[in-house]
Amino acid sequence: MTRRIYFDNSATTFVLPEVAEAMQPYLTEFYGNPSSVHSFGQKARAAVEDARRKLALSIGADPSEIVFLSGGTEANNLAIRGIAQAQADKGRHIITCQFEHPAVLNTCAALEKQGWRVTYLPVYKDGLVRVEDLLEAITDETVLITIMHANNEVGTVQCIEEIGKVVREIRLQRRNIFFHSDAVQTFGKLPINVKQLGVDLLSISGHKIHAPKGIGALFVRKGVRLVTQSTGGHQERDRRAGTENVPGIVALARAAELAVANLDAFAHIRYLRDYLEDEISRLIPDVLLNGHRERRLPNISNITFKHVDGEGLLISLDLKGIAVSTGAACSSGSTEQSHVLAAMGLDKELIRGSLRFSFSRFNTLDEVNYLIQVLPEIVERLRKLSPRWSHAR
Amino acid sequence: MTRRIYFDNSATTFVLPEVAEAMQPYLTEFYGNPSSVHSFGQKARAAVEDARRKLALSIGADPSEIVFLSGGTEANNLAIRGIAQAQADKGRHIITCQFEHPAVLNTCAALEKQGWRVTYLPVYKDGLVRVEDLLEAITDETVLITIMHANNEVGTVQCIEEIGKVVREIRLQRRNIFFHSDAVQTFGKLPINVKQLGVDLLSISGHKIHAPKGIGALFVRKGVRLVTQSTGGHQERDRRAGTENVPGIVALARAAELAVANLDAFAHIRYLRDYLEDEISRLIPDVLLNGHRERRLPNISNITFKHVDGEGLLISLDLKGIAVSTGAACSSGSTEQSHVLAAMGLDKELIRGSLRFSFSRFNTLDEVNYLIQVLPEIVERLRKLSPRWSHAR
Amino acid sequence: MTYSAKVLEHFEHPRFVGELTHPAVSVEVVNSACGDRIKLSILAEGSIIKAAAMKAVGCPPTIASASVLCEMLIAKTLSEVAKIGAVQIEAALDGLPKNKRHAAVLAAEAIQEALEKICHEVRTSS
Amino acid sequence: MTYSAKVLEHFEHPRFVGELTHPAVSVEVVNSACGDRIKLSILAEGSIIKAAAMKAVGCPPTIASASVLCEMLIAKTLSEVAKIGAVQIEAALDGLPKNKRHAAVLAAEAIQEALEKICHEVRTSS
Numbered sequence A, B: 001m002t003r004r005i006y007f008d009n010s011a012t013t014f015v016l017p018e019v020a021e022a023m024q025p026y027l028t029e030f031y032g033n034p035s036s037v038h039s040f041g042q043k044a045r046a047a048v049e050d051a052r053r054k055l056a057l058s059i060g061a062d063p064s065e066i067v068f069l070s071g072g073t074e075a076n077n078l079a080i081r082g083i084a085q086a087q088a089d090k091g092r093h094i095i096t097c098q099f100e101h102p103a104v105l106n107t108c109a110a111l112e113k114q115g116w117r118v119t120y121l122p123v124y125k126d127g128l129v130r131v132e133d134l135l136e137a138i139t140d141e142t143v144l145i146t147i148m149h150a151n152n153e154v155g156t157v158q159c160i161e162e163i164g165k166v167v168r169e170i171r172l173q174r175r176n177i178f179f180h181s182d183a184v185q186t187f188g189k190l191p192i193n194v195k196q197l198g199v200d201l202l203s204i205s206g207h208k209i210h211a212p213k214g215i216g217a218l219f220v221r222k223g224v225r226l227v228t229q230s231t232g233g234h235q236e237r238d239r240r241a242g243t244e245n246v247p248g249i250v251a252l253a254r255a256a257e258l259a260v261a262n263l264d265a266f267a268h269i270r271y272l273r274d275y276l277e278d279e280i281s282r283l284i285p286d287v288l289l290n291g292h293r294e295r296r297l298p299n300i301s302n303i304t305f306k307h308v309d310g311e312g313l314l315i316s317l318d319l320k321g322i323a324v325s326t327g328a329a330c331s332s333g334s335t336e337q338s339h340v341l342a343a344m345g346l347d348k349e350l351i352r353g354s355l356r357f358s359f360s361r362f363n364t365l366d367e368v369n370y371l372i373q374v375l376p377e378i379v380e381r382l383r384k385l386s387p388r389w390s391h392a393r
Numbered sequence C, D: 001m002t003y004s005a006k007v008l009e010h011f012e013h014p015r016f017v018g019e020l021t022h023p024a025v026s027v028e029v030v031n032s033a034c035g036d037r038i039k040l041s042i043l044a045e046g047s048i049i050k051a052a053a054m055k056a057v058g059c060p061p062t063i064a065s066a067s068v069l070c071e072m073l074i075a076k077t078l079s080e081v082a083k084i085g086a087v088q089i090e091a092a093l094d095g096l097p098k099n100k101r102h103a104a105v106l107a108a109e110a111i112q113e114a115l116e117k118i119c120h121e122v123r124t125s126s
């Protein structure tokens, strides 16, 4: 059998054995409905509230500020729609940036159809939002600023803290402006403290940090009013109806604990990533490293291989047992070009030859060496096949 | 340790070992993101599509008609909001009934605030909707009829097939009327065929049939247009964005298979339920059996014990190791009276003395006998405590 | 379980269940929102409470509150009893869940109403 | 893997890679939507195809389509070749995922364009 190496941890991660173990009893033994009064229910309730405390602790929030829901997409939907609808009579202007995740962009687009105005800040070649642009975009009508903490394709980390300060200052004049950040890619990878970041809302997804798919959370600062997007029972203090996913919630909290306890591991991950980039630059001609060199996550590398097609690279690597991604996981199944790289000014031909390598703390130097061993040949083989390669040289 | 007996299977169920086993590999081994092109992703994609086929088969639907989402509440929200918004320019009238689950009622109420008109059909003393009432309520503005298949507190089963015929007949005149049914309590307990029922949309929840919490599905008949309530990636044919909960989806399909294969077990469950009701009627004076005697689920019994408080009964039984519920699980944590029994015309005093016993195919006669052994004493003890009991006798 | 061991103990084994007859005074208080009901009888001799009895229907905290209240009353003076409020009753039960505090409030109402009745009788008989 | 073994085999080991020079004809077709590109050269003697060569950039199905196409051409008559369309190319690859059929379409375009060029040359030289 071929070796299986997974360098696609920004798309999703495996569930840690410790995490699977933590959730297991809540599947088969303590399976009560947290809303039930009897002891089966109270046991489940206690687990949910214990998880809420743990997750809150991991981002410096109060337990009452955590809303559990089904994932990062739902968190972004609830944050954006929830604030927009709650503030609809105060103002209908939202500011975001051009290369947000589709869960933000398409939600903003849906609101545009309903009469909201949305400003999409540029991200420039380095993949970074400029505070000056933000300041210019803010009007009296602005009720929501939503800027992702780190981008999922190139890993660049935005100046959330600075934006938080801007928002806090405006709030001295008027109370109806809120700041949301999609931290799906940073939670568990960078230290996060919601007070220090100055965010009012923050999205988290379990399956990016070795918890299962189908669980996520939204931090909602105390006093921030949201219109719920899921009506029904009174779960999650009326912010999200539906029987709580108890095993998922327990797993998310456990994974969060483990991630935060192992933030140090990102020094190792950064080393692997930088080593990969150095070796690729050394061994393969005509490559571009995308995104700001410093202000980015330690676990993502986005590289353009000129004159080849990313899917060809991806499939060739897959046949060698190595999983990587071309652009965002959710769009690589379609023929859409990465909107992230497009926003950063890369032209079509460069975008199509781009790969994302994303690491977890469980990847090894040995695995990276294997990649470096097979990749140059693959690139060369595909380039030689291209009718344009000889011209280009 | 006290014995643990669970008679609250309408609130939630334990995850079957077979189901937990089926999902396990998709947590730790085949953990890819179904949107990923590499083999980790394709393995996950195949599992999702296989599960979709299985679930579709179990209700006589086409796989493309199944939307996976986070539970029954989300299914009801998507069905009702999705149709209402898609048909907003055709008509803004919805018909439902008074004792639907809060996920339906509160969603209808939210739409009322946004300008929709909602008719709540009465359910009478027997807990059944009348087709005559429905016919009278339908207007040219009616775009959605949403009537639950069986009620979660009293188990009465509505005449879905007849309503389906009504809707199909109207559709000969005009195309913009749709029929949704919340089948969260019936799926896996009654045989369901969506074509025979004549529904356009049908809600399903995993945790009521021994799959985990946090997974559900909505059947959406081919050609029925919905406005998605979760924007982002293109998952589920643009009907529900968000990384698919692969282990949950696999578990739901497995649990559905097992439930449908074991529908026969409901003869046993009916026997237990009827035995319980007979014995309680024989041993305890002043009880009422709620809901139509025939047209109801075989696994639910709702009984009023006059002159006592349901929570007192519930806690007393819990101290003996038996879990039951007072009214709907999601409202028993609050002091709200059951809206279901109120809709059936029970007065406050009778509602408060009501318990729901709900069985699964894993309950035994022995467990029921234990209940019958302890319950009469408990009722008597509490009644003797009541200042009203001596008067009442 | 959300209830303290004390609540459960009083709920399962309530003290002083019953009704006292004349010359004891009896009051019955109802929480109209949820229908909880406590009937309290107390017998005072001079300014000392000699006997107390209760009946109650309602959730476990209501029964426990009525029970623990009777326990608190015996051998107390009327002016000591005047100081018993919901807070004292709740404390005697080692606390109640937030959404169940109304049970202690109802029991406190019962004793205050009974006190008034005693005072009224004393005043009208003197 | 969504691709057939045949697609993967042709993608990993494409046949007839290269370019032919005069008197072979060469065409280059591009899918402007996704940028896939196939360069096809064929050498006909009389009405028989004697040699074919391709270069391609694009997703694996594009490379496989170009490769399998060359295989299909050798020793065929021009009128046989005229019948090769996307359906035939896709079939030769044991099928393609629905969203990848454009690869076979592009390869079919290449051969049809090449045929036209040959016919044109024959006509203008005669």
Ligand SMILES: Cc1ncc(COP(=O)(O)O)c(C=O)c1O
Pocket (backbone or CB within 6 Å): A010, A011, A070, A071, A072, A073, A074, A076, A101, A103, A148, A150, A151, A152, A182, A184, A185, A205, A206, A207, A216, A330, B241, B242, B243
């Ligand atoms: C930045 C970002 N936001 C949101 C999401 C969506 O999260 P989920 O897959 O949990 O819906 C993702 C992952 O797909 C992401 O990378």
Ligand SMILES: Cc1ncc(COP(=O)(O)O)c(C=O)c1O
Pocket (backbone or CB within 6 Å): A241, A242, A243, B010, B011, B070, B071, B072, B073, B074, B076, B101, B103, B148, B150, B151, B152, B182, B184, B185, B205, B206, B207, B216, B330
């Ligand atoms: C009839 C009915 N509909 C909907 C729901 C909600 O389902 P879920 O708990 O999966 O959100 C329930 C259960 O709580 C139910 O009994």
